[in-house]
Amino acid sequence: MELGHVTLSDGRRVDTYVGGDPNGPAVLVQHGMPQCRLVATHLDDGAREAGVRLLALSRPGFGQSSWAEPSLASCGRDALDVATALGADTFxxxxxxxxxxxxAATAAADPERVSALGICVGIGPWRILDADDPDLVAELDILALDDAGRTDEAVEAYRELMAGVFDDMLAKESDEELMVAFDAMVSPDGKRDVDWDAFPPQWRERFARDVREALTTYDGMAHDNIAAGRNWDIDLTTIHQPTFLWYGADDDLLPLKHGLWWEAQLPQAQLTVRPRTGHGGAYFIHSEDMSRTLTAAS
Structure with a gap:
């Protein structure tokens, strides 16, 4: 594992991760929230077993990556530049x-260089799919500011909202205390999405480190929520690469309706629904299979 950073042509910093098999074909990972480049630590063993070189980046505002105006398309172009800097011509x-x-934005940015697209328990346009969720009322109000052209206010409002959600959790001294607080936050009914007891203890430690680095500030959370919450600035019809969708049948955080939405938008995609699998388990457990599938299709 090698942690570093890339400086883009406009001077912005992007934190990077390089791991897996240094001689294998490359897979670049776009992380979830609240995560960063360190999401790759959960996938590294599987990538190495599959003979895949694993790359990851932290998007704007996560870790030490520089801020950028919210945009899916811009992040797709950034990923291409990072891959170039890390020596991956195709990936x-x-x-x-x-x-x-x-x-998806990365795949749309250059269909020649990006050989295959994988989406694992990926979110669709939640503002449409989850519009009736009462827990999202505050976020919908924030996005209304962005709709009105008041993006700076929306960014600040998201920062304040995320501070209210995560400040107490990040103040926990030990990684295990942080994970207990995280479990309570994402599973208020006491039903864990990931059966952590079935996995090695270092998986919880890795996740805690991932969260702590990601939330150095709340800028990344603001960036991503706005970029994915507003009308998307990418054209999904340009994506013709082999595409694979992986979802957990027991995922309560991002249920199958998100996978079905992606399948409808990307008719060439192959949808796999993993039985008895929740949100985290879909990628914690199946990273080797995903790495092999993506590179075999390249």
Whole structure:
């Protein structure tokens, strides 16, 4: 594993991760939320077993990556520049959870260089699919500011909202205390989406480190929520690469309706629904299979 950063032509910094098999074909990962480049630590063992070189980046505002105006298309272009800097002329892209739209943006940015697209438990346009969710009322109000051209106010409102959600959790001294607080936040009914007890303890430690680095500030959360919450600035009809969708049958965070939406938009996509699998388990457990599938299709 190598942690570093790339400086883009406009001077912005993008934090990077390089791992897996250094001699294999490349897969670039677009992380979920609240995550960053360190999402790749959960996938690295599987990538190495599959003989795949694993690349990841932290999007604007996550970790030490520089701020940029919210945009899916811009993030897709950034991913191409990062891949070039890391020596990957062609590569497949994998979007995890909230990273799904950003992976699609990467595939749309250059269908020649991006050889295959994978979306694992990826979010669709939640503002449409989850419009009746009472827990999202505050976020819908924030996005209304962006709709009215008051993006700076929307960004600040998102920062404040995320501080109210995550400040107490990030203040926990130990990684295990942070994970207990995270479990309570995402599973208020006490039903864990991931059966952590079935996995090695270091998986919880990795996730805690991932969250702590991602939320150095709340800029990334503001960026991604606005970029994916407004009308998307990418054309999905330009995506003709082999495309694979992986979803968990027992995912309560991003249920199958999101996968079905992607399948409808990308008719060439192959949808796999994994039985007895929740949100985290879909990528924690199946990283080797996803790496092999994406590179075999390239």
């Amino acid at each position: 497949a892209v994998l979007g995890i959870s909230f990273g799904g739209p950003f992976a």
